[in-house]
Amino acid sequence: MKKDLIRKLVEAYGPSGVEEQIRTVIRAEVEPLADELRVDPLGSLVARKQGSGEGRRIALAAHMDEIGVMATYVDEKGFVRFTAIGGVSALTCVGTRVEFGDGTLGVIGLEKKRDDASRAPKLSQLYIDVGATSRDDCPVHIGDSAVFVRPFATQGSRLIAKAMDDRIGCAVLIETLRRLEQTPHDIYFIFSTQEETTLSGARTSAYTIDPDLAIAVDVTTTGDTPESHPMAVVLGNGPAIKVKDSGMIAHPEVRDMLVQRAKGADIPYQLEVLERGTTDAAAMQLVRAGVPTGVISIPCRYVHSPSEMVDEQDVENSVRLLLEVLQAA
Ligand SMILES: [Zn+2]
Numbered sequence: 001m002k003k004d005l006i007r008k009l010v011e012a013y014g015p016s017g018v019e020e021q022i023r024t025v026i027r028a029e030v031e032p033l034a035d036e037l038r039v040d041p042l043g044s045l046v047a048r049k050q051g052s053g054e055g056r057r058i059a060l061a062a063h064m065d066e067i068g069v070m071a072t073y074v075d076e077k078g079f080v081r082f083t084a085i086g087g088v089s090a091l092t093c094v095g096t097r098v099e100f101g102d103g104t105l106g107v108i109g110l111e112k113k114r115d116d117a118s119r120a121p122k123l124s125q126l127y128i129d130v131g132a133t134s135r136d137d138c139p140v141h142i143g144d145s146a147v148f149v150r151p152f153a154t155q156g157s158r159l160i161a162k163a164m165d166d167r168i169g170c171a172v173l174i175e176t177l178r179r180l181e182q183t184p185h186d187i188y189f190i191f192s193t194q195e196e197t198t199l200s201g202a203r204t205s206a207y208t209i210d211p212d213l214a215i216a217v218d219v220t221t222t223g224d225t226p227e228s229h230p231m232a233v234v235l236g237n238g239p240a241i242k243v244k245d246s247g248m249i250a251h252p253e254v255r256d257m258l259v260q261r262a263k264g265a266d267i268p269y270q271l272e273v274l275e276r277g278t279t280d281a282a283a284m285q286l287v288r289a290g291v292p293t294g295v296i297s298i299p300c301r302y303v304h305s306p307s308e309m310v311d312e313q314d315v316e317n318s319v320r321l322l323l324e325v326l327q328a329a
Pocket of ligand 1: 063165166195218219
């Protein structure tokens with residue numbers, strides 16, 4: 001997969017609820033490849049690839065929104081207080097830079113005077129400094145959203161960026177659509193909105209599609225860093241096929257089908273049980289009378305930090321696995 005594509009996706013701006021900029025980037029990539037393209041009422045971009053007609057209706061989802069922060073209050077000196085959009089930890093915020101939709105840059109600072117400076121800070125003790133000197137000259141307004149600023153980087157086979165969650169899933173979907181040659185299935189590629197907050201985009205798009213089968217492509221955490229929570233997912237050991245997370249149990253037939261396709265094509269894979277967190281799949285499996293749903297997870301270290309790390313081989317193998325699923329009857 002081209003790293004340029006990944007760079008474009010991860011560096012774009014798109015906190016939950018403000019996905020216009022990232023949607024424009026993705027639209028430019030998928031427009032020449034899809035048979036049909038639409039934007040759903042809640043903002044998800046849906047690209048359809050029509051199959052030969054004998055197969056099933058399949059929905060694939062990767063979310064294009066990213067975590068971020070939203071301004072809640074501007075004080076008289078022009079410092080901005082904020083709340084989290086999705087799971088944001090104060091520990092990863094201090095000293096980082098954020099960017100608003102209009103390009104305004106800010107640095108996240110920590111109150112100097114704290115009762116117990118040895119304890120981890122709370123988000124309420126942080127503020128954004130955008131270089132303003134008063135409330136009046138502050139370019140940030142209540143409700144404005146910002147994302148972490150961090151350029152895409154590579155180190156050996158590792159890819160590092162903000163918003164790997166889940167732009168790397170978007171990259172996998174785009175690359176799969178590009179390489180897909182023939183398929184019996186009618187396939188809908190959903191680039192969903194608001195996954196990090198409410199899973200709303202994928203839920204509503206799946207309702208319209210009414211699929212026979214759904215698969216989310218997202219990241220998962222790993223258990224392979226110093227003193228990490230025991231978890232049998234290792235960066236670089238292949239895509240993780242989800243068994244369970246805190247929002248769903250993957251449909252056993254979908255999980256087994258993914259395992260069989262991986263085995264049949266000699267694609268390395270791992271099984272994932274994620275104890276905290278979920279994906280669009282949890283919402284998609286609950287639309288209408290229920291949809292058999294599974295997840296291909298890309299192992300990722302430092303999820304929800306400004307430097308999320310994935311392995312190039314896991315990304316490539318996720319595309320291969322998805323192609324195996326889509327090209328088979
Ligand atoms: Zn995600």
